[in-house]
Amino acid sequence: MNKYDNKLLELEPAAAWTDAFPIGNGRLGAMVFGGTSSERIQLNEDSIWFGGKKGSGRKLSKDKLSEIRSLLQSGNLREAEKQAMLHMTNTPHYFSPYQPLGDLVIQFENMDDPEQYERSLDLTNAVATVDYQIKDVRFRREVIASAVHQAIIIKLTASEEQQFNLMARLSRRPFEGIVETLDEHTLIMKGQCGPDGIEYASVLKAVIEGGSCKAVGNYLDIEGATSVMFILTAQTSFRQTNPPQAALEEANSCAALLYEQLKQAHIADYEALYQRVSLEIPYSNREGMQQIATSQRLKQYQNGAVDTGLELLFYQYGRYLLISSSRNGSLPANLQGIWNESFTPPWESDFHLNINLQMNYWIAETGNLAECHTPLFDLMERMVENGKETARDLYGADGFVAHSVTNIWAETDIFTAWAPAIYWPTGGAWLSLHMWEHYRYSGDIAFLQKRAYPVLKQAVLFFQDFLMENNKRQLVSGPSVSPENTYIAPSGQKGSLCIGPSMDSQVIYSLLEAATKAAALLNEDSELVEQWLSMQERLPKPQIGKYGQIMEWSEDYDEAEPGHRHISHLFALYPGEQIVPRHMPELAQAARTTLERRLSFGGGHTGWSQAWIANFWARLGDSEKAYTSIRQLLEHAVHRNLFGDHPPFQIDANFGGASAIHEMLLQSHGDELQFLPALPKAWPSGKVSGLRARGGFTINLEWDKEKLQKAQITATKDGQVSIFSHEQLVFKVGDETLQAQICKKSDVYSFQMKENECCTITLIP
Numbered sequence: 001m002n003k004y005d006n007k008l009l010e011l012e013p014a015a016a017w018t019d020a021f022p023i024g025n026g027r028l029g030a031m032v033f034g035g036t037s038s039e040r041i042q043l044n045e046d047s048i049w050f051g052g053k054k055g056s057g058r059k060l061s062k063d064k065l066s067e068i069r070s071l072l073q074s075g076n077l078r079e080a081e082k083q084a085m086l087h088m089t090n091t092p093h094y095f096s097p098y099q100p101l102g103d104l105v106i107q108f109e110n111m112d113d114p115e116q117y118e119r120s121l122d123l124t125n126a127v128a129t130v131d132y133q134i135k136d137v138r139f140r141r142e143v144i145a146s147a148v149h150q151a152i153i154i155k156l157t158a159s160e161e162q163q164f165n166l167m168a169r170l171s172r173r174p175f176e177g178i179v180e181t182l183d184e185h186t187l188i189m190k191g192q193c194g195p196d197g198i199e200y201a202s203v204l205k206a207v208i209e210g211g212s213c214k215a216v217g218n219y220l221d222i223e224g225a226t227s228v229m230f231i232l233t234a235q236t237s238f239r240q241t242n243p244p245q246a247a248l249e250e251a252n253s254c255a256a257l258l259y260e261q262l263k264q265a266h267i268a269d270y271e272a273l274y275q276r277v278s279l280e281i282p283y284s285n286r287e288g289m290q291q292i293a294t295s296q297r298l299k300q301y302q303n304g305a306v307d308t309g310l311e312l313l314f315y316q317y318g319r320y321l322l323i324s325s326s327r328n329g330s331l332p333a334n335l336q337g338i339w340n341e342s343f344t345p346p347w348e349s350d351f352h353l354n355i356n357l358q359m360n361y362w363i364a365e366t367g368n369l370a371e372c373h374t375p376l377f378d379l380m381e382r383m384v385e386n387g388k389e390t391a392r393d394l395y396g397a398d399g400f401v402a403h404s405v406t407n408i409w410a411e412t413d414i415f416t417a418w419a420p421a422i423y424w425p426t427g428g429a430w431l432s433l434h435m436w437e438h439y440r441y442s443g444d445i446a447f448l449q450k451r452a453y454p455v456l457k458q459a460v461l462f463f464q465d466f467l468m469e470n471n472k473r474q475l476v477s478g479p480s481v482s483p484e485n486t487y488i489a490p491s492g493q494k495g496s497l498c499i500g501p502s503m504d505s506q507v508i509y510s511l512l513e514a515a516t517k518a519a520a521l522l523n524e525d526s527e528l529v530e531q532w533l534s535m536q537e538r539l540p541k542p543q544i545g546k547y548g549q550i551m552e553w554s555e556d557y558d559e560a561e562p563g564h565r566h567i568s569h570l571f572a573l574y575p576g577e578q579i580v581p582r583h584m585p586e587l588a589q590a591a592r593t594t595l596e597r598r599l600s601f602g603g604g605h606t607g608w609s610q611a612w613i614a615n616f617w618a619r620l621g622d623s624e625k626a627y628t629s630i631r632q633l634l635e636h637a638v639h640r641n642l643f644g645d646h647p648p649f650q651i652d653a654n655f656g657g658a659s660a661i662h663e664m665l666l667q668s669h670g671d672e673l674q675f676l677p678a679l680p681k682a683w684p685s686g687k688v689s690g691l692r693a694r695g696g697f698t699i700n701l702e703w704d705k706e707k708l709q710k711a712q713i714t715a716t717k718d719g720q721v722s723i724f725s726h727e728q729l730v731f732k733v734g735d736e737t738l739q740a741q742i743c744k745k746s747d748v749y750s751f752q753m754k755e756n757e758c759c760t761i762t763l764i765p
């Protein structure tokens with residue numbers, strides 16, 4: 001691998017926040033601007049949210065619920081929505097946002113005219129660097145966010161001694177709390193995020209070599225130092241009883257170590273995750289391209305240039321961002337991961353449950369980062385507690401419900417006043433499927449028993465009470481919405497609130513599939529399982545409408561916005577598995593028509609929407625359309641630092657785009673593996689290693705001239721492998737060719753593998 005592979009590179013300091021490079025350890029995040037006379041490192045800590053809990057436990061009477069349902073059934077949408085807005089929404093409407101921790105500002109003397117300036121973010125070791133020269137002196141800055149030592153570390157070095165004269169300060173404008181000096185090398189910034197809000201403390205400590213350091217007023221004043229290491233820690237009352245003490249202890253333990261020790265520990269920890277997957281696709285002028293600033297490459301790409309390297313970088317950047325924003329013990333990646341510079345960020349920078357939070361985790365399992373999925377599960381378990389109350393209060397139902405948004409407090413009430421989104425009772429159900437997926441990829445039965453099944457069961461229990469019978473004797477959800485679209489009823493009335501949106505039926509179908517299988521594996525709840533299976537039977541199945549499309553609602557309504565960004569009714573195609581294209585050609589065709597129709601009306605205009613579309617095309621096996629979607633995503637929906645753009649910055653597109661690249665190379669839904677199922681002409685040869693597949697398999701692939709050359713499957717547990725392929729395949733374990741062991745039926749090869757066994761697959765020439 002070339003030294004510039006998997007690196008973001010710029011030849012100037014960041015002018016805007018979305019030019020800066022993100023680093024993070026899951027809990028602490030920073031944006032490194034790389035200025036020479038003044039460096040700004042914008043800081044985040046994942047639990048800094050304004051204010052406290054806002055859920056009011058709003059209660060809805062049984063009569064009101066029936067009234068809203070009847071209004072919907074009789075087509076009086078306006079009145080139904082009015083009653084829902086009056087009686088179901090939380091008071092107050094909005095919860096408070098995720099906010100920045102502040103800024104670390106370093107003002108350097110005599111560093112105005114740098115030469116040979118370069119800043120980079122190396123995805124292979126998660127080190128951000130700034131290099132430049134002034135006169136004959138080389139300067140280097142390295143910035144890391146260490147998960148091991150729970151600190152952001154900045155190391156300044158130069159090729160000559162005593163080069164550093166600088167002042168460093170912490171600020172949180174315009175909500176500055178208290179800044180105090182603790183000793184000549186240490187500052188602390190403390191405050192509270194509003195009345196009853198989270199209390200925070202951040203410590204800045206300087207460890208210098210040569211020269212002097214004094215703490216004066218708001219500053220650490222450093223003169224004549226040969227090298228400087230800044231240690232930045234932060235803690236809040238969300239996790240600590242004494243945040244200042246906790247932050248200081250962490251800073252002190254870092255200060256007892258050398259920078260090299262901190263750096264090596266960070267790299268070892270990070271590499272253990274990152275290096276599990278490597279993806280290489282040869283492309284022309286590779287060395288040359290990699291010397292060009294990333295933003296310049298992006299510009300060329302946006303003007304039509306071919307740059308496979310940028311696509312590869314985007315894939316690994318997705319993995320980098322997940323490792324940096326979602327680690328054991330942290331909160332899950334929110335709408336901006338962990339990186340947010342605004343005190344009033346878009347959508348509160350919260351957790352949106354009608355696509356965005358789920359999309360953030362689409363590469364967790366496939367990209368061999370299953371540990372990074374854990375923060376989501378931690379949040380969900382807290383949501384179940386709140387969601388049981390919400391289920392009871394609003395719907396008189398058992399089990400747990402979550403709607404379209406949640407926050408640091410795992411609240412599940414109906415927040416915000418945006419009718420097309422908020423009355424959606426399926427957020428918790430969709431999230432529960434992530435736990436089932438974690439089991440499917442790992443085979444971890446203890447996880448299934450202790451964590452996944454209890455959540456799945458509570459999600460099902462809710463729908464068991466909540467679903468109602470429609471006039472076709474089917475079980476449907478309602479009131480609900482098809483996120484966040486509006487339909488036109490036969491009367492001409494427009495509305496969002498409805499009974500039985502297709503997405504709900506599809507998510508509930510998948511939920512029941514997961515819960516019944518999990519219960520069987522655990523040998524639990526056999527009576528309930530009987531009921532759940534008959535519930536599943538009675539759910540409406542995907543239907544084809546008048547345009548040949550998958551119907552979005554239970555009736556074949558027209559949509560008010562046919563190019564709408566949400567394509568919720570294709571959940572069954574991706575990430576769901578109710579539509580398996582190769583077994584269901586008619587539904588696959590209808591899914592294709594749905595996508596074409598959305599796109600012809602201007603769909604795919606937000607980053608995450610385009611990313612979802614790319615995943616749909618990959619599932620449909622349409623390699624060229626999937627590739628076009630990836631191109632569109634990079635051309636229209638990423639910032640100069642490759643952050644996804646809604647607009648504004650929203651991180652889901654990074655993860656969703658990376659997921660689509662995975663789905664183009666490997667699929668494992670519907671109980672079978674498929675290698676290179678949507679390989680585009682633009683990637684004729686290449687190799688990938690370390691991808692994960694359902695069933696507990698790690699997959700390496702090599703291909704040439706658009707054809708598989710070799711695949712390797714390593715089983716992380718005993719189990720059956722099924723591979724769908726039109727090719728004649730040869731299977732070997734060690735030197736032994738498997739022949740008798742292989743069963744082949746309609747292009748599906750099946751055989752048993754043992755834990756740690758590695759099987760090599762080639763084509764009969």
Ligand code: FUC
Nearest residue numbers: 335347352356421484606
């Ligand atoms: C959903 C989307 C919006 C945006 C928001 C955060 O509501 O419809 O496009 O991504 O989440």
